[in-house]
Amino acid sequence: MKRLLVVDDDPDILDSLTMLLETRYAVTPAEDGTLALELMGQQSFDAVVLDLMMPVLDGTRVLQEMRQRGNPTPVILISAHRDLEKQEVRHQQLGAFASLRKPFSIQELEKRLEEALHPGAGAL
Template sequence: MKRVLVVDDDPDILEALTLLLEVRYAITSAGNGALALELMARHAFDVVVLDLMLPVLDGTRVLAELRQRGNPVPVILISAHRDLEQQLPQHHTLGAFASLRKPFDIRELERRLEEALNQGGQGGSSSALSG
């Protein structure tokens, strides 16, 4: 079973995503960016679903740190922030696989997860990076 790390500071979103995705994936969750980096240093994940607005370390800093460590794991960014589109070039440069605006359709997230898993961790597909 593929391992997915879901990172969001909203416990309701973490619980909902875990319940919806655990049927197909082994889900690990983290409530902040520092914990996410700690988990990724100790465990291998096949894909990461990462909220941008996080306490301790925001999603952009987590993504940048992952890439500095040489971790090519596909990252799907999620955010309710209305300026998400303005951040797309920076996230693409950092190798984000895709970006989804909250609230999103769970089927869209599942589609992006499958695309990320099928691309083999190569990161940063510009065609997949969208809001």
């Protein structure tokens, strides 16, 4: 079973995503970027679902830190931010696999996860 790290500071979204995804994946939830980086230092994940807008350590900084540490894990960014498209080029440069605007369907997230977990199936 593929291992996912799901990171979101909103407990309702974190719980919902964990519940919906754990039927197909081994899901580890994290409520902030600091914990996410700590978990990535302790274990490996096949993909990361990462919220952009979080206090203390936002998703962009987590993604930057992952890449600086040489962590190539595919990252799917999620955000309710209206200007997500404006940030997309920067996130692609940092190696983000995809970006989804909240609210998104679980089917869209699962599609992106499948693409990320099976290279050659598609990208941004």
